Amino acid sequence: MIARKGLPGVTLADVAREAGCGYGLVSFHFETKDRLLLAALDALVEEYRVAWHARSDAHADAAAKLKALIDLDLGSGVTDDRHIAVWTAFWAETSRNADYKARFSELNRAYMARLEPLIAAIAVEETPPTDYRLIAGGLSAMFDGLWVESQIGDMRGERDWARARSICRAYLRAFFPKTFGAEADRV
Amino acid sequence: MIARKGLPGVTLADVAREAGCGYGLVSFHFETKDRLLLAALDALVEEYRVAWHARSDAHADAAAKLKALIDLDLGSGVTDDRHIAVWTAFWAETSRNADYKARFSELNRAYMARLEPLIAAIAVEETPPTDYRLIAGGLSAMFDGLWVESQIGDMRGERDWARARSICRAYLRAFFPKTFGAEADRV
DNA sequence: GTAGACTGATTGATCAGTCAATCATGACGA
DNA sequence: TCGTCATGATTGACTGATCAATCAGTCTAC
Numbered sequence: 001m002i003a004r005k006g007l008p009g010v011t012l013a014d015v016a017r018e019a020g021c022g023y024g025l026v027s028f029h030f031e032t033k034d035r036l037l038l039a040a041l042d043a044l045v046e047e048y049r050v051a052w053h054a055r056s057d058a059h060a061d062a063a064a065k066l067k068a069l070i071d072l073d074l075g076s077g078v079t080d081d082r083h084i085a086v087w088t089a090f091w092a093e094t095s096r097n098a099d100y101k102a103r104f105s106e107l108n109r110a111y112m113a114r115l116e117p118l119i120a121a122i123a124v125e126e127t128p129p130t131d132y133r134l135i136a137g138g139l140s141a142m143f144d145g146l147w148v149e150s151q152i153g154d155m156r157g158e159r160d161w162a163r164a165r166s167i168c169r170a171y172l173r174a175f176f177p178k179t180f181g182a183e184a185d186r187v
Numbered sequence: 188m189i190a191r192k193g194l195p196g197v198t199l200a201d202v203a204r205e206a207g208c209g210y211g212l213v214s215f216h217f218e219t220k221d222r223l224l225l226a227a228l229d230a231l232v233e234e235y236r237v238a239w240h241a242r243s244d245a246h247a248d249a250a251a252k253l254k255a256l257i258d259l260d261l262g263s264g265v266t267d268d269r270h271i272a273v274w275t276a277f278w279a280e281t282s283r284n285a286d287y288k289a290r291f292s293e294l295n296r297a298y299m300a301r302l303e304p305l306i307a308a309i310a311v312e313e314t315p316p317t318d319y320r321l322i323a324g325g326l327s328a329m330f331d332g333l334w335v336e337s338q339i340g341d342m343r344g345e346r347d348w349a350r351a352r353s354i355c356r357a358y359l360r361a362f363f364p365k366t367f368g369a370e371a372d373r374v
Numbered sequence: 375g376t377a378g379a380c381t382g383a384t385t386g387a388t389c390a391g392t393c394a395a396t397c398a399t400g401a402c403g404a
Numbered sequence: 405t406c407g408t409c410a411t412g413a414t415t416g417a418c419t420g421a422t423c424a425a426t427c428a429g430t431c432t433a434c
Contacts, residue, residue: 091335095272145330199390211391214392
C-alpha cells in the first residue's frame with residue numbers, strides 16, 4: 001500500500017480495509033500513524049535482513065557471497081519495484097524522522113560490517129591498489145543508486161536488472177580481475 | 188521549504204508567507220499545488236543543468252570534465268544536503284507522478300548523452316575491457332547512491348563528501364589507470 | 375459474568391481551492 | 405492639474421473534503 005500511495009497517502013482506513021478489520025483496531029493496535037509506518041519500516045528491514053543472511057550463508061567463499069549479494073539486491077523477490085518504492089518512500093522522510101534515520105544507520109552499519117570483510121578477503125589476494133573500504137562503499141552506493149534509477153528511470157523488467165547486475169560485476173572485475181573472471185558481460 | 192517539510196508538508200499558506208504575499212496569489216498563480224511542486228522541480232532541474240554545463244564547458248579534455256562532474260555532484264553548492272533532500276523527495280513520488288517521471292527521464296537521457304562520450308573517449312585510449320556504457324551507467328548510479336547515503340547515512344560535512352569523491356575516483360582509476368593517476372586516495 | 379478484542383460514529387484540525395472584495399496603476403477627459 | 409474610471413493584481417475569509425484520533429459501546433471466548 002505504501003508503494004501504491006506513498007507514506008502520506010496511506011490512511012488508517014485504507015489499512016483497516018486491507019487488513020479486513022475495523023478502523024478502531026488499527027488505531028488501537030498501532031496507537032499512532034507514525035508508529036504504524038515505523039512498524040512497516042521495521043518489517044521491511046527485517047525481511048531484507050533475513051533474505052540477505054540466508055543468501056550470504058549459502059556460500060562459503062567471499063566471491064560467491066558477493067555474487068549472491070548482487071543477485072539479491074538487483075532483481076530478487078525482496079528488491080522488486082514494489083519493495084524499492086517503499087524503500088525510497090522512507091528514504092525521502094529520513095531527514096525529518098529520527099526513527100527512520102536510526103533504522104537506516106543501523107542497517108547500514110550491519111551491511112558494511114558484512115560487506116567490507118568480503119572485499120578485504122579478496123583484496124589481499126589481488127594485491128590491493130586501493131583502500132578496500134572505498135571499494136565496498138562504492139558497491140553499496142551503486143546498489144542504492146541502481147535502486148533509485150529503477151524507480152525514476154526507464155528501467156522496466158528483467159533485462160534492465162540484468163544490466164544492473166552487469167554494472168556491478170564490471171565494477172568488481174575492474175578491481176579484482178582474477179577473482180571476477182572476464183566473461184562477456186555486455187547487455 | 189521542501190527540504191524542511193517534505194512534498195506533502197509544504198502548504199500553500201507556507202509558500203505565501205515565505206514569499207511575502209497573500210494566500211490567494213499563490214493559489215492563483217500556480218493554479219494548483221501539484222503545479223507549484225512541478226514548477227519547483229523544474230527550477231531544481233534547471234539549476235542543476237546550468238551548473239553542470241558551466242562546469243563541463245570549463246574544460247576541454249574528457250578526464251578533466253569527468254573530474255569536474257565528480258566535484259559538481261558530490262559536495263558542490265547545488266548538491267548540498269538541502270538540495271539533495273529535495274531531489275529525494277521528488278524521487279519518492281516519481282512512481283506515482285507521470286510529470287516527475289518525464290522530467291527525470293529526460294534529465295537522465297541528457298545526462299547519459301553527455302557522460303557516455305566522455306567515458307568512451309577515455310576507453311578507446313586504454314583498450315577497453317568492458318562496455319563503456321556499463322562504466323558510465325555505474326558512475327551515474329554511484330552518484331545517485333552517494334546522494335541517497337548522504338541523506339540516510341551518517342554522512343555529515345566536507346570530509347564525507349571528500350570520501351565520496353574518492354570512491355568515484357577509485358572507480359574510474361580501476362577502469363582507466365593511465366588516465367586517472369594513482370595518487371593516494373585514502374580518506 | 376467478565377475481560378479483552380473489536381467496531382465505527384464523532385470530533386477537531388488541517389488544507390486546497392474558490393471567490394467576492396479591495397487596492398494600485400495608469401489612461402482619459404475636463 | 406486634477407478627478408474619474410477601468411483593468412488587472414492581490415487579498416484573505418470561507419467552503420468542503422479529508423483524515424487522525426477518540427471513545428462509548430458491542431461482541432466473543434472462556
